[in-house]
Amino acid sequence: MTSSHRKGSTEGTNRVRDGGAVHVSPLELDITWGGDGRYWRIDQDRRIAELIQVCWLEVNGSVEMHHLQPNTRYKLEFKIRLKPDAFGWNDSPVYIMAMPGKGTKCIWASADLSKIRKGEQTCSIPSRLEFTTPSSSVADDKMSFGLFEIWKGRWKGGLVIEEVVISKV
Template identity: 35%
Template sequence: MPCKKPHHTSEGSNEQKGDGSFEILPKGLNIVWGNDPRYWNIPDTGAAELIQVSWLEVTGKVSIKDRGKYRVSFEVRVKEDGFGWQGTEVLVMAKIGKRGRYQFRVNKLSPSTHNIIIPQLDNGPLDIAVDNPPSDLHFGLYEVWSGKWKGGLQIIKATVEPVT
């Protein structure tokens, strides 16, 4: 019997919109342990929901065609019964090209009834300069250092948009 891959691989083409922005829904992201229903629920439409993991890694890639600065963010929500987030730092990271140097912003999450955008503006936005298009912009949402089990996170979408 063939073994199913444990990780969810992006199913989207992540095309740039006319205004230069990208909206990446959960099916268009790479999610570590995303194909294992013990850890994630990734429906065909709507938010991906983290059941439980100790290693949070959600990544994506878009091809930038125009020179400029691009802002990277994730829209997320931690459900009221979410766990493992207290005092845990979650990083939104981005870089240009596979060998680029990551830039990041640190965020702290807590259970809530509403969606939030991270990185939160009080931490400063995550803006990446694209000097030599076309370039691949790699980005991700990570919490791989604490070793704590965590759950209840919903990922609504990731966004990459030009900074005007």
């Protein structure tokens, strides 16, 4: 039986580049309703996730802590674009979450996607979510992160996720 939720690839595609930044492909993300083509289009070739329409936006991912330096300040960015026909973002802020390792608190920031110009230009979700990694972590520890809009119950669409970038501040 297939699931209407999409479990991201775990084949180690997290790549460390650009002076220690970690780039996460949308193909690695767990996407609620991402396994159903009525709601999301996952383009394996272009390595993007395109939101067709949902009323429950929930996207989760993780990065192994060994990719990040201990006791270092980082920022989390979702690189996105809004298609010209994007809809449903007015009065529906999205929330970005980071939890830098086991036993740490979740850090949240909100952003208003209705302020982003629609079109083919890639931008970062306009919210600087910054966090400091713990001074030590266990070998299998992960940094978890997510993008959410699950509270308003309004239909929204036209969001394209191009990548998630975790970089030093």
